[in-house]
Amino acid sequence: MIHKLFTSPINLVVKVGEKVQEEAEKELYDLEQIQRKLVHLEMMYELDEISEEAYAKKENELMIRYEIAKKREMDEWYE
Numbered sequence: 001m002i003h004k005l006f007t008s009p010i011n012l013v014v015k016v017g018e019k020v021q022e023e024a025e026k027e028l029y030d031l032e033q034i035q036r037k038l039v040h041l042e043m044m045y046e047l048d049e050i051s052e053e054a055y056a057k058k059e060n061e062l063m064i065r066y067e068i069a070k071k072r073e074m075d076e077w078y079e
Helices: 002-029 031-046 052-078
Strands: none
Touching: 002 031, 002 052, 031 052
16 A cells, blocks of 8 residues: 555656656657648748748758657558
8 A cells, every 4th residue: 555655646647747748759650740840830931031041950850859759650550
């Protein structure tokens, strides 16, 4: 009984941490989310809301994330 009193809070923290990590990875590596961000970024650039330099930097970051996400998807597909 006492063992549960001490381990339950730790288990809860671990589960919350796992959920946060899962949501962060989903945000970072969700293909549809990345595609939407790329479209939004392009629209901002075309409307002169951001500079060419800012556009290129952000586009590069998103494309790297896209490549990682695509590789993860392919790895999951083959497993």
